[in-house]
Amino acid sequence: MQLHSLLPVVIFALSVHALPTRHHERGIFDSVGTLDNVLVFDAPAFPDPANPGNTLVNLQAFVSLRQIDLGPLTSGISAALKTLGLDVGNKLSTVEERIKLFGAIGLSGKTVKATVSGCSAQVQLNGTSGLPDLGMVLQTASLGKCGSGKESIAQVKTSGLDSRTFNATIFNSPNSGFGVISDIDDTVKISNVLDKLALAKSTLLDDPEPVPGMPELYASLAKSLNDPQFVYVSGSPFQLYPFLNNFIDTTYSASKGPILLQNLTLVDIPGLLDFAKSDGVQEYKVSMIERIHGMYPNKKFLAVGDSTQKDPETYGEAFNKFGADFITCSWIRRVEGADNSDERFAAAFKGVTAEKFRIYTDADIPSLANINVAGGEC
Structure with missing residues (x-):
């Protein structure tokens, strides 16, 4: 699901599937400094195929x-919510916290250096990008030799004059065993993406709520699949990352993992609503699954999503593209009000045997834990 269709701003954006490193002449302002903020995303780590013993x-x-x-942005959003019948009331600080990255001014040409606990090499991300992905950088880098733990902390410091640190969790996993690729909105988190008013409320005002039974199911999968690598793939914009990351870390503490979100660049903020369409989400998600396949080509993945947008079509395409040895099973939550027709699911999973996907209801969630996915059941 994607949430950017309900943010009360007009966003002109370009979704990208990989952010290239930009080569530029280095200067005295390249390093992250006291006037900068850094968001470091939780990240997947994996064995270096060219250098056994090292981690990427x-x-x-x-x-x-x-x-x-944030004053003008907050005022515009408050006014826009009132047009939907929502009064911010005493939730102004909540709204400001969740939308603050939409007002952020990205900086190009910045070098980000991170140390990772338990690993021998420092990571250097060379040069944040210019437009259209202003301020963003994504690279595959070597961590050298790391300890045996699954989780480690990546830390970015600015300078000796600044006491702030910016941290993220690195999730290390072998190129074997199992993993879980999961959507977020209306799969593990109640977002009500089919209802504009309810989605705006759940995104900007309310405390996030899990889909009942899903935290327990994912905790069960964490055991039955022998500590799989969970990767959350969502069409939501990266500006919502702190909100979604905190939700996963707390409500799904037994199944934490990196969250992959779309890179959307905010260009204009008039006080209007733009209910953007979900065009491109399937392409984006398939590209993220391709990225995961590049890191863990020998893992077997359970893919979990829902029927409100393009998860069935995404997982069906990924199955046919990467094979049954990679996407071994797909579970789709049947959401009331979505297109849940047999014809839709048959078309989405064309070429996928019926034993490789399951359409489930909320009443089925407790029983999913009894399925022996590790043994080949779906």
């Missing part, structure tokens, strides 16, 4: 100007 990480960061006045 697919690390992403966003560098922006530190001081931003």
